Amino acid sequence: MSPVQEISVRDFMVVNPVVFTPETDLLDAVRVLVDRRISGAPVVDERGNLVGLLTEGDFLKAALVAGYQGERGGRVAEYMTREVEAVHAGDSLLDVATRFVETKYRRYPVVEDNRLVGVVGRRDVLRAVLESLRSGR
Template structure:
């Protein structure tokens, strides 16, 4: 059994975030510039109020093209029902959530504020580092 590995030790802390009044095309430019598929939307106090994904942006562009009114604010297109995780959550338990759901990353919330994000990539990194430092782990040799 793996020891408890906390989300806070592997989460990404420096995130691209948006405000609800951010222009949709400005948000799209940031997603493309930073090569990310989505970002949290926060209020002025850093509380998570939604997530904006590439899919949300595509829906916004397509619906805008249909109605001949492209653009608008992030708040119109963001997802507001967001699954989150706390910084003291166990990474191994989190991996079960990733396997049973379709999310590839989750915002990390502490005391009501966004403090980071943890992804499947972060979980893999945590398990790999633990396995490499575990004296009971025997690496296969070619």
């Protein structure tokens, strides 16, 4: 096994990421996404279980509804993506990099027993590769 294959998601994931609850006001959530310059965030229930993901695309759908039907705002639960692919903290970062190449996703929630423990994004994988190359691993 090469040293890069030994790097796990846990080593480069973002802990304590921005999260929303299903009850979060949609406009407040979008304001956070814009202010933090992120394109999406996990949605968790009161126990920290992953229940969805709110992305820029989800908000654009909400904006279309508002534009055509005159309904503004709402709650994150009304627009979030409910079927979310997640990874585990112990997964190989190389395997996650492969998933990024094969999908349109920019980030994956990281879960342990369905509880959110972090987020790993394409940039985190790039950072891992860069550090690995710099250290000669």
